[in-house]
Amino acid sequence: MANTTTDVRRYPGFLAFTILCLVLLYTPMIIVTIYSFNDSPSITKWGGFSWRWYQDVFFGIEAAKFKTAAWNSLSIATMAGISATVIATSAAIGMIRGNSFKGKSLSFGLINLPLMVPEIVSAVATLIFFSAIGITRGYFSILIAHMVFCIPFAYLPIAARLEGIEKSYEEAAIDLYATRWKAFTKVLMPLLAPGIISGFLLAFIISLDDFIITNFVKGAGVETLPTAIFGSVKQGIKPNIMALSTLMLLVSVFFVSLSYYVSKLGERSR
Amino acid sequence: MANTSALEVRNAVKVYGVKPNDVIALNDVSISVENNEFFTLLGPSGCGKTTLLRMIAGFETITQGSIRLFGENIENLPANKRPVNTVFQQYALFPHMTVLQNAAFGLTMLGKSDKEANSVAGRMLEMVQLGGFADRKPGQLSGGQQQRVALARALAPSPKLLLLDEPLSALDLKLRHSMRVELKQIQEEMGITFIFVTHDQEEALTMSDRMAVMSNGELQQIGTGKEIYEQPGNRFVADFIGETNLLSATVESVKGSHATCVIGNNTRLECVVSDAIEAGSSAHISIRPERISLAKSTVSSAGQDTLTGVVSRYVYLGTDTQCKLLLDDGTKINCRVQNAHGSTTDLAVGERASIHIDQGAARLLVN
Numbered sequence A: 001m002a003n004t005t006t007d008v009r010r011y012p013g014f015l016a017f018t019i020l021c022l023v024l025l026y027t028p029m030i031i032v033t034i035y036s037f038n039d040s041p042s043i044t045k046w047g048g049f050s051w052r053w054y055q056d057v058f059f060g061i062e063a064a065k066f067k068t069a070a071w072n073s074l075s076i077a078t079m080a081g082i083s084a085t086v087i088a089t090s091a092a093i094g095m096i097r098g099n100s101f102k103g104k105s106l107s108f109g110l111i112n113l114p115l116m117v118p119e120i121v122s123a124v125a126t127l128i129f130f131s132a133i134g135i136t137r138g139y140f141s142i143l144i145a146h147m148v149f150c151i152p153f154a155y156l157p158i159a160a161r162l163e164g165i166e167k168s169y170e171e172a173a174i175d176l177y178a179t180r181w182k183a184f185t186k187v188l189m190p191l192l193a194p195g196i197i198s199g200f201l202l203a204f205i206i207s208l209d210d211f212i213i214t215n216f217v218k219g220a221g222v223e224t225l226p227t228a229i230f231g232s233v234k235q236g237i238k239p240n241i242m243a244l245s246t247l248m249l250l251v252s253v254f255f256v257s258l259s260y261y262v263s264k265l266g267e268r269s270r
Numbered sequence B: 001m002a003n004t005s006a007l008e009v010r011n012a013v014k015v016y017g018v019k020p021n022d023v024i025a026l027n028d029v030s031i032s033v034e035n036n037e038f039f040t041l042l043g044p045s046g047c048g049k050t051t052l053l054r055m056i057a058g059f060e061t062i063t064q065g066s067i068r069l070f071g072e073n074i075e076n077l078p079a080n081k082r083p084v085n086t087v088f089q090q091y092a093l094f095p096h097m098t099v100l101q102n103a104a105f106g107l108t109m110l111g112k113s114d115k116e117a118n119s120v121a122g123r124m125l126e127m128v129q130l131g132g133f134a135d136r137k138p139g140q141l142s143g144g145q146q147q148r149v150a151l152a153r154a155l156a157p158s159p160k161l162l163l164l165d166e167p168l169s170a171l172d173l174k175l176r177h178s179m180r181v182e183l184k185q186i187q188e189e190m191g192i193t194f195i196f197v198t199h200d201q202e203e204a205l206t207m208s209d210r211m212a213v214m215s216n217g218e219l220q221q222i223g224t225g226k227e228i229y230e231q232p233g234n235r236f237v238a239d240f241i242g243e244t245n246l247l248s249a250t251v252e253s254v255k256g257s258h259a260t261c262v263i264g265n266n267t268r269l270e271c272v273v274s275d276a277i278e279a280g281s282s283a284h285i286s287i288r289p290e291r292i293s294l295a296k297s298t299v300s301s302a303g304q305d306t307l308t309g310v311v312s313r314y315v316y317l318g319t320d321t322q323c324k325l326l327l328d329d330g331t332k333i334n335c336r337v338q339n340a341h342g343s344t345t346d347l348a349v350g351e352r353a354s355i356h357i358d359q360g361a362a363r364l365l366v367n
Ligand SMILES: Nc1ncnc2c1ncn2[C@@H]1O[C@H](COP(=O)(O)OP(=O)(O)OP(=O)(O)O)[C@@H](O)[C@H]1O
Pocket: B016, B017, B023, B024, B025, B043, B044, B045, B046, B047, B048, B049, B050, B051, B052, B199
């Protein structure tokens, strides 16, 4: 590949452009990460290496607030991730394995619409909907909203995996006297597992990171990590926020890598 | 119960889709398969073989008609309730299970204990000569070995009927040939009725007790390989199974099962007829190439009832030689002579030959 003339790497300016993109993408994160270890309270002047802002996150005046927010974020992400994955798996099986039905492409569109609709629109709509049906805003309303908007993110990797699994495996199972449920648990599930895990991880990360919708549907006093950080930043950026952001970045990187690794593993086992 | 067929499909119709985009995949197909029979469904691509097989297995609903298994109607049973197992074309072995787990799957699903399921599965693997591969994953086997596992898996629950959809098509030629023999042996040993789908006529001829030739969703003929080869019922069958010469002819007179026909330049030919036909109608005559022999054309032999033509080409095929001839009326025909006899080749290309057709080898086909 490297020698072919159509190789994109041979286009003039390719290297410079790539570097520019990478710089724009990653410089802010790198700076935040570096300055989270800054000993000085200034966010622009370097004052030597220290762990003090990390200590501040865990033991400082805002520690309790962050701890509750982190707990809310993680528990919501876990529950929303799990339920979105279950719903997305059923939807994928229905869409891909089911017979074609009227409005199949419409259903596909509806499942994936949240990916296309501007998040602010979803946020406002969800808020209005919740007030209309009288759900009080708080932990529960955040959870419901997250369950819903995570579905398409869980759906995509699951559906992609399912598309690649031949129908004949399930037919073979049923032919060998398995009930539909056994065919699903004994044969389809294990084959679909990498897709399901990626789907869950993706949904989990999306829920963990969400700010806009959460900010709209959360009640006063209930915070997730992103809204808690936003709240703190409004009163001026302190380096402890950088430490907290770095920690969240670490969690995200971990889950994204895990999701990538799982789908790679799945490809090899196919 | 002694004389009920293992399988009886009656007037099966399968329509895929809805009007106006419907496809009639099977049109009024009836077959009956005897117990312990190796029965083959043979036909070109798209003729509905897989459809019929999947309908018997229960993966497709039957639009019209009935399916009986040892006298019992099964068309309304779901696939997992039919005592019928399938060997899939791409094997469909469960990649996350070991070979043994694959082979034991059916018995486990039938509620047998792990011990019993594994011991039967182990015996099946022995039978297909894969006893030492029990702990491998299917991905670690060659295509031929995977095929045997698929066979062992389908046979382990002792189905009343085994369905095989082109199981040999993914194997290379050598392996395919040895698997033919092995499959037939296994079928005889186990005494299970096999329904085998193929589009390869040689495969069908070597393995089957009987076969059904299909075309375009319709049944063309059912019979033993010999019957179908030697007494093809119509032009499609004559042409699809083996090689044949088809000559158009006009019927001059019919006497019992024989007819006198006129072909080409007013040459008369005695033919065997199977279907009723009236004098004066036109039809086709099928003659297998190996039942034609050639001789040097001499004035005395070139009577009214002898076909003559010019040798246009020889094709050497190993065991035999194909000789292409151009008849006087412009029809091209082929004949084959075994090289062991070496009698044809004494005619040079371009030489005139008189053509002799074996007694009963010319068959008049109405359709
Ligand atoms: N699910 C389906 N929906 C619509 N049409 C179908 C479907 N399955 C098969 N057909 C059509 O039915 C006809 C018979 O198909 P079938 O698969 O039975 O053929 P086949 O004899 O097995 O061919 P091959 O030798 O290529 O496997 C074909 O015209 C095919 O296009």
